[in-house]
Amino acid sequence: MSLAEPPAAPGPSPSASPGGDGSSDDAPPRPPFAQDWRRIARMGAIGAIGQIFISLSNMPVKLDGRAIIEGVLSLGYLSLVVLPLASGSRVGHQIRREGVPHHRPGAHEIIGGAACGALVGGGLSLLAVLIANFDLREPLVNWSPILADLLGFNRGTAFAVIIWLAIGAAVGAAGGLLRVVPPLARRVLWTMVLTLFGAAVLESLTTDLAEGMGIEGLIEWFYAPRGGLTITGAIALAAGSGVLAFVARGRIKGAKSRIDALEGPARNRANLGLILATAAVLVILPMFAGKLTNELLANVGLFVLLALGLNIVVGLAGILDLGYVAFFAVGSYSAAVLTAATSPKIHPELPWFVALIGVVLLTGLVGLFIGAPVIRMRGDYLAIVTLGFGEIIRLLFLSDWLSGWFGGSQGITNIPGAEIFGLATVAGTDPRSVFYLVLAFCAIAIYVSWRLERSRIGRAWMAVREDETVAEAMGINTVNVKLLAFVVGAVLGSFSGAIFSAKVGSVFPASFLILVSIVILVVVIFGGMGNIVGVVAGSAVLIGVLGGPKQPGLLAEFSEFKLLIYGALLVWMMLARPEGLIPSVRRTRELHQEEMAQDAWLRGQTEDDNGGRDATASTAATSGSTVEAARLAGESA
């Protein structure tokens, strides 16, 4: 059908079709010891190196102080069984695709998992031997000698060697078992594990809330005095969540699909109900919470607000802005300068809400100034230049040259709280009020994102993100549209900055390191770029658990390793789930497959065409069309 040009490849679809994806039940299991030993060895070696790395970073020792289940499991030991479990499960992973033979999971997976897990655990055995015989403290300074005791359970090196092989094998086998058990059992198991982990992580939060509600007695039963779940509490939680998961099987999905199936006003009512319920929880919760919890909630909210702003730039418009902290900084500083009496040269000392107008205008202007040169670049260049601008802004605030305005490295102090129309003053001394203020602005940011996404502006942003050249060819002024995204993102970020300065009461250049940009980017990617729910959930969970660049999270023990974990998480996300935990476009698998089947059918058709070319050539010749004959002759040549 074409001259010599082959027809363009039909889409990026992998060669899967519904017909070939046979159910696993009729496939035979594989003999238990017919393992892919090379794969096991490779994954085991990688896992072992990972274990050694984690140990030498001193993470297990630092985290050992935090109990998950009293006397049974600490966060430190948990950090040492994650890799054996993951690799034990991973090794049994099969690629289900048409034409690739697969088999029913069984003993083969468990044994493979155990072997791989033992190798990974063996990394620690090796480490124990090394520690006992060589002075590793000389080159590797991070780890503390307590590690040896931790690895050997205080029973010496030989015990450490054996026990880690055994633990690795057992945990790896459990990972393999996850492949074997039916999906329902897997879901129940995961629910139990996550509930236990979640309950342990949320300990300070739940304790605090329970105190606020006057139900400490219950909490004392669940949590041990020195932290961690009590054994009885853990058993009760595991059993309860397991039963719940079993009872709820299919129902949550069913309820969700019923809501999705609703249309028109009914759908709106359902959505409104959901939003109101969430809002009610968020408004009522802090009333029972103490200062520390509210402080945490306020910090999380500030980052959610930043994440929502960055989401417009990166998630919707696809502009990889690595200097987003600049707008947080400009928001903070302009609010500080406009409201604080101590700000060196300028003395307007406006009320916070009046100053906010100035903050928005200033940040919008800075957004335009930075955006205008940056926006004409693409991809990597753009990312690097925004990185530079982020630093330039910070250095300007730090510089002696502008210290008359911004106080140089001393920053601006004694910033008054934000006065809300004479009703209340929001300041760091009352984190609950800060949280409510943040909540209000998060609501605004969510509304803005949600409205814009469903407007011609938002669609233009998405088009630019998908294919800038084509967007331009479809009549979109890409420069203007991208600039607009930059400015809208900047303004949302400045809100967070303005609240931040009122909350903390002082701003310093050191609060606006490039790290802030990176952390916000990670939480946006983690939750799912372009999806509001994903971004909010992702940033709330990550910042809540791990903490912000300088703010502690629920797992304060992680503070030293926060960046390591953020980095590891980012790498893993990009490899495994680049679309984020909650992707922005729902992928309807069945329909996808239907279309792929069509593609496959189409490919079959084109091949038939090529096969029948000679026949066509002869008809063309008889029909007297010389061009056609010539074309076909040329084609077969």
Added chain:
Amino acid sequence: MSAPAQAASGTQASGPAQQPILETRGLGVDFGGLKALDGLDLAVYPGEIVSVIGPNGAGKTTLFNAITATVAASEGDILFEGESLIGLDPNRVTSRGIARTFQNVRLFANMTVLENVMVSQHCRTRQSVFGALLYTKAFRNEEAEITERGKEVLSFFGSRLTGYRFDQPAYTLSYANRRRLEIARAMATQPKLILLDEPVAGMNPTESAELTGLIGRLRDEWGFAIVVIEHDMEVVREVSDRVVVLDHGVKIAEGDYADVSVDPQVIEAYLGHGATA
């Protein structure tokens, strides 16, 4: 100015002195020494379907790229409705009234089918950020119009892109449907002239016959002038009022299908390439 004058007469009652909707004068495109187009004169009249054919690498796609300002013309002029397009940004060319499809289908893959045809109305709509945030009546009216026009262009292809497909991401579409959606997206920009780059490539005979009919209807019912690059001679014979043959960036023949298909120079171009390929 001699050959094209009669061309539009086939379908529409147009005076011989009618102004071409699109005209290139001595158009040249230079890729660092390689002349992808060289002194090309071409005129397209309102209500006309012109096919551009030629062997691979003849410069057909480059012609589209030059018209839509995706690549810069190094010499000559491009006139649309009598006004030069040289120096305009691609989005300005589109808002003047030229829309195109791409040889290697380039949809906004993660946007839904409906969003694809909604977003391409961008240059025909006005609402600002504030309209969207305040959810004004004007905004809602415009959204409704955009949606309706989007659905209208999609229903041009029967039920293939309608119904539940409205809300499917474009990447879930079959290959043929992707090509259809590209055409719908071009239609939604409300152009006067549509440039189709190999619209039936990769389609099976039934599908390509159907699309051939649709190309005719695009002109008859929607009133677009159409330039179509096509390798499938069946399609070319069916749809063209006039055929332009390019080789090495130069126009080597022009006329109606019957004349061009027996032109010795054209046969030479094809056979010559075939022999050396």
